[in-house]
Amino acid sequence: MVRVYLAIASNFQAEANIVTAIHQLQALFGELLISTTYQNQALNQQALPYLNLAVSFTTNLSAAALILELKAVEDMQFRLREDSRGQVSIDLDLILYGDFQGRVGDREIPSPDILVQSFILAPLSEIAADKLDKNSGQSYAALWNAFDQAQHPLEKVSMRFVVQR
Numbered sequence: 112m113v114r115v116y117l118a119i120a121s122n123f124q125a126e127a128n129i130v131t132a133i134h135q136l137q138a139l140f141g142e143l144l145i146s147t148t149y150q151n152q153a154l155n156q157q158a159l160p161y162l163n164l165a166v167s168f169t170t171n172l173s174a175a176a177l178i179l180e181l182k183a184v185e186d187m188q189f190r191l192r193e194d195s196r197g198q199v200s201i202d203l204d205l206i207l208y209g210d211f212q213g214r215v216g217d218r219e220i221p222s223p224d225i226l227v228q229s230f231i232l233a234p235l236s237e238i239a240a241d242k243l244d245k246n247s248g249q250s251y252a253a254l255w256n257a258f259d260q261a262q263h264p265l266e267k268v269s270m271r272f273v274v275q276r
Contacts, residue, residue, distance in 0.1 A: 112169040113209035115177060116239060118222070118231045122153060123198035125162040126270060132201045133166070135184050140168040146234035149265040159198070162268060165206070165234035174208045174215040181205065206231060212245055221245060226254065229263030 117136075121128045129148070137143055144167040150160050170177060181203040205215075206222040213220065221244070224231050236255035243250055249257075 112171055113211075114167060114169050114207075115205060115209070116165055116167045116207035116235060117181070118163065118165055118202075118204045118206050118224075118234070120161050120163045120202040120204075120230070121199055122159040122161040123200050128201045129162060129164070129270065132184060132203060135187065136166060136168070136203075139180065139184075140170055143168050144238045146237040148268045148270045149230055149233055150268050151230045151263070151265050161199070161230065162270075163230040163234060163265075164270075165231070165238055167238050174205065174211060174220060177208070178205055178215060178218065206235065207239070207242075210245075225251075229258060229260065229265055232258055233265055 119129060119132060121132075133143065133145065146165040148162050148164045150162055152160050172180060185201050185203055204222065204224075205218060205220065206225055208215075208220050211220055222231070225235060225244070226232065226247070232251065232255050236251040240252035241250050244254060247254065
């Protein structure tokens with residue numbers, strides 16, 4: 112079993128799509144560690160704001176098989192990968208896969224976005240506070256504390272997730 116971490120994002124019917132994704136992930140992988148949900152402005156200023164969070168769970172799947180499973184969950188939620196309006200129903204990105212470092216298809220793991228995107232680092236620092244970043248050697252909590260949070264503002268959003276058993 113390997114512990115994995117995902118970044119989850121949505122800016123189209125975001126609350127409903129995130130709740131659906133959480134329930135689908137729980138059905139597939141069991142117990143999840145779930146961070147706080149944050150809202151931030153889209154990088155593309157014409158798009159709606161995003162809701163973002165991170166989750167973690169253990170799996171026996173390879174990284175490649177897990178990425179395919181995540182894409183299937185996105186597809187079940189009608190993810191349009193080339194939406195010109197910037198609407199994203201659900202985005203499930205594998206950002207950490209145990210201690211693995213390298214490429215899986217077109218994804219680099221650990222995701223380089225962890226260190227530059229507040230909407231990934233903040234929730235990750237909650238559920239992997241003491242885990243050390245392989246490049247810097249610092250914990251994710253320390254990296255978040257040193258991050259320029261004023262340049263990358265986030266707003267906490269209250270969401271409740273019913274744990275499926």
